[in-house]
Amino acid sequence: MMTFEKNKTGIWEKLTKLDRRIIYLLLFLVVLIPLIYPFRLTPRAMSPVLKLFNHIDTIPPDKCLIISVDYTPDTEPELHPMTIALLRHAFSRKIKVGILCISLLGLGLAQDAITTVTNEFNRHALTRDDSVVYGRDYVFWGWQTPVLVPILGMGENIAKVFPVDYYGNKTDTLEFMKTIKNYNDVGILVSISGSAIPFYYITYAQTQFGVRIGVGSTAVQAADFYPYINSGQVTGMMSGMKGAAEYEQLVEERCRFYGRRKATDAMASQTAAHIWIMVTIIIGNISYFILKRRQK
Amino acid sequence: MNVSTNPWIWISAILTLGIFSFLYKENPFYRVCEHLFVGISNGYSITFVWHRILMPTLINPVARGERLWLILVAIIGALYFTRFIPRISWLVRIPIAIVMGYGAGASIPRAIDASIIEQLKATVITRSTFETIYAGLWAIIIFIGVIATISYFFFSRERKGILKPLSYLGIIFIMLGFGASFGYTVMARISLLIGRLTFLLRDWLGIIK
Numbered sequence: 343m344m345t346f347e348k349n350k351t352g353i354w355e356k357l358t359k360l361d362r363r364i365i366y367l368l369l370f371l372v373v374l375i376p377l378i379y380p381f382r383l384t385p386r387a388m389s390p391v392l393k394l395f396n397h398i399d400t401i402p403p404d405k406c407l408i409i410s411v412d413y414t415p416d417t418e419p420e421l422h423p424m425t426i427a428l429l430r431h432a433f434s435r436k437i438k439v440g441i442l443c444i445s446l447l448g449l450g451l452a453q454d455a456i457t458t459v460t461n462e463f464n465r466h467a468l469t470r471d472d473s474v475v476y477g478r479d480y481v482f483w484g485w486q487t488p489v490l491v492p493i494l495g496m497g498e499n500i501a502k503v504f505p506v507d508y509y510g511n512k513t514d515t516l517e518f519m520k521t522i523k524n525y526n527d528v529g530i531l532v533s534i535s536g537s538a539i540p541f542y543y544i545t546y547a548q549t550q551f552g553v554r555i556g557v558g559s560t561a562v563q564a565a566d567f568y569p570y571i572n573s574g575q576v577t578g579m580m581s582g583m584k585g586a587a588e589y590e591q592l593v594e595e596r597c598r599f600y601g602r603r604k605a606t607d608a609m610a611s612q613t614a615a616h617i618w619i620m621v622t623i624i625i626g627n628i629s630y631f632i633l634k635r636r637q638k
Numbered sequence: 639m640n641v642s643t644n645p646w647i648w649i650s651a652i653l654t655l656g657i658f659s660f661l662y663k664e665n666p667f668y669r670v671c672e673h674l675f676v677g678i679s680n681g682y683s684i685t686f687v688w689h690r691i692l693m694p695t696l697i698n699p700v701a702r703g704e705r706l707w708l709i710l711v712a713i714i715g716a717l718y719f720t721r722f723i724p725r726i727s728w729l730v731r732i733p734i735a736i737v738m739g740y741g742a743g744a745s746i747p748r749a750i751d752a753s754i755i756e757q758l759k760a761t762v763i764t765r766s767t768f769e770t771i772y773a774g775l776w777a778i779i780i781f782i783g784v785i786a787t788i789s790y791f792f793f794s795r796e797r798k799g800i801l802k803p804l805s806y807l808g809i810i811f812i813m814l815g816f817g818a819s820f821g822y823t824v825m826a827r828i829s830l831l832i833g834r835l836t837f838l839l840r841d842w843l844g845i846i847k
Contacts, residue, residue, distance in 0.1 A: 366661050373831055377839055377846055419833020420826060446683055487691065490744060506694075545745065545752040561826035565819045572780065573760030575752065582822065583829040608832045615828040 354629035365622065372618040376610035383609045387588040390571055394532070394556045394578025395592045398431055401529030406438035406522050408496075408531040410543070411452035412445045417536035417560050422451060423586035423605035424534050424558040427593050429459040432480075434597040437529070438518060439480040442504070444489055444539050449508065456482060462601050477516040484508035489542050497525045497551040525553040530577060534558035540567065544575050558585070583608055640844030651842040654834050783811040 387395065398407055409428055413421040432439045441456065443449050460474045467473040474480065483504035486492040495503035500523065501514045513519050521527060531553055533540040540557045548555045554577045557567050561582025570576040580589050586605035593599050642648065656671035696712055699705045714736065720729040761784050768774035789801055790808030797805050839845045 363662060370831075370835075373828065373835060374839075377832070377835055380846075416830070419836070420829045446686055447679070449686075485686075485690065487687075490741075494744075545748050549748050549752045549756070561822040561829065562819075564822050565815065569757055569760070573756050575756055582825050583832070584825065604836075608829070608836065611832050611835075612825065612828055615831075616824065619824055619828075 354632045357625060357629045358633065369615065369618060372614050373611045376614045377608075380607065380610045383606070383613060385584065385587040385591045385606060385609060387592050388585075390579040390581070391585055391588040391592070392578070393571075394530075394580065395431070395589060395596075397530055397554065397556070397577050398428070398437065398532075399435060399596070401435075401437050403436075404521060405527055405529035406440050406518075407432050408440045408442065408528050409452075410531060410533040410535070410539070411441060411443045411448040411455070412533055412535035412537065412539040413451065413560075414445055414447040414536065415451065418451060419604075419608070420560050420583045420586065421534050421536060421558055422455065423583070423603070424580050424589060425452070425455040426459055426601075426604070427586060427589040428532060428534075428558075429455060429480075430462070430599050430601060431589075431593045431597060433459060433463050433474050434593070434599045436479070438522065440483060440500070440518070440522060440528075441480065442483040442492065443485045444487075444492065444533075444542075445535070445537070446485055446487075449485055452482065453508070456480070477511070477518055479518075481513070481516055481518045481522075482508040483513065489539065490546065493542055493546045494550070497547065497553075499524055525551040528553050530554040530556050532556035532558060534580075536560040536563070540576075544570055548575055583612060642842050642844065647841050651838055654838060658834075782807070787811050 401407060407428070409425060411425055429439060431437075441452050443452055460476075460480075463474045476482075483500070484507055486495075486503055492503050501519055504513050507513050507516070525531075525547065531543060531547060533543045533555065535558070540555070540559065543555050547553045555575065557570075557576050557579040559567055559579065559581055561584070564579070564581030564585075567576055567579055567581075571579055580586055583605050587603070587609050590603040590606050594603070642651075653671045653674065656667045659665055660668040696708050700708055700712075714733050717729045717733050720726045761781055763774075763777050763781055767777040786804050786808035788808070789804040790812065792801065792805075795801060836846070840847070
């Protein structure tokens with residue numbers, strides 16, 4: 343009996359001293375296997391995502407959706423699916439979209455999302471009316487700095503903040519800009535970011551101009567935005583890869599748009615990894631308490 | 639398996655593996671990748687600022703003899719570089735003071751409004767809060783949470799009487815907040831790993847569709 347007890351605590355001791363590289367390797371396998379042998383999960387949209395979707399869905403034809411692509415390649419897996427899902431939603435509902443970047447490294451990602459989604463729509467288009475046309479249905483304004491200049495300036499005149507678009511066209515010559523002048527013509531502005539930029543939009547654009555703000559945030563930041571949803575300063579939010587997957591699900595269900603769903607595809611791995619981490623936390627705590635008791 | 643023949647994909651994949659190699663231990667391969675990332679990001683930013691900001695909004699108009707007052711602004715901005723000359727490094731205070739003054743003036747009133755007044759309003763319980771039982775319940779929980787958490791950070795009096803249980807309750811709310819943040823952090827980091835693995839398996843090796 344004594345030997346058995348000794349062996350039992352020996353295992354716990356070994357577990358607490360386990361080389362972190364073994365834990366990394368196991369986590370790597372837990373993430374890897376569902377990617378190779380996936381199982382599809384159906385994300386159920388939570389209230390913040392649903393609110394954002396519903397608000398965008400009801401944007402009137404004379405107003406537009408602004409997407410502020412404020413993330414950089416390091417947060418691309420979490421945030422890029424959000425931009426793609428928003429563009430799919432807007433284009434399938436014929437909602438005008440203005441795209442800008444506050445973060446310089448977001449330009450390439452914004453361009454990639456635009457190319458991906460416009461190709462998806464225009465591939466099946468038969469007429470110009472069916473197509474998604476640059477300058478009519480959407481505009482890519484590009485980048486402007488410092489952060490307060492575009493955020494405050496767009497409240498007065500968007501064309502003044504972005505005299506030329508990303509491609510070098512004069513913005514005031516574009517058909518889109520004839521009806522979209524400033525925040526009064528914006529249904530909602532969604533800031534997708536892995537940094538504090540959505541706070542700038544809340545503090546300056548929402549507080550001063552009353553424009554509706556949506557947030558697409560990395561999961562790390564998500565908890566910081568909940569008080570703003572509660573106060574109504576943020577209309578809706580997608581948080582992390584799960585938020586993106588929920589939005590993808592809504593776009594597929596309600597807009598009948600079927601495309602590659604990067605975030606949803608990753609949810610199997612995400613779930614497996616979460617279960618694995620929960621197991622390791624539980625084992626770690628049990629071994630901690632057993633060893634503590636033994637020390638006493 | 640359909641391995642990519644695109645050299646850019648190969649470069650990305652090798653650099654990704656280089657960064658991952660840090661999980662084993664610090665090594666020269668990792669350091670090369672890290673320095674490349676810093677250098678390229680800075681190079682990209684500097685080039686972009688030059689072509690998209692300085693050229694069209696400063697250099698070109700001034701070269702055409704328009705908006706000559708921009709020269710003064712450019713000189714003030716250039717004072718940032720005096721940091722590198724110890725004798726006149728004090729001049730850096732001028733642009734810093736302007737930026738701070740502008741920043742504080744623009745942000746203080748709005749930040750108070752957005753982060754304090756609006757948040758306080760959202761915490762106050764009124765009759766309209768109880769439109770539904772569910773909403774009313776959450777409003778009460780939020781109200782108690784705010785009061786308890788603030789009382790935990792109230793250090794001007796010894797924790798006795800009502801302050802003692804209230805501050806303990808505050809700890810529970812704070813811990814719940816930390817737990818939520820930690821859970822979200824795990825999700826974020828796993829998402830990034832999934833993103834890179836998807837790239838390696840799909841775009842590089844062609845193992846998954």
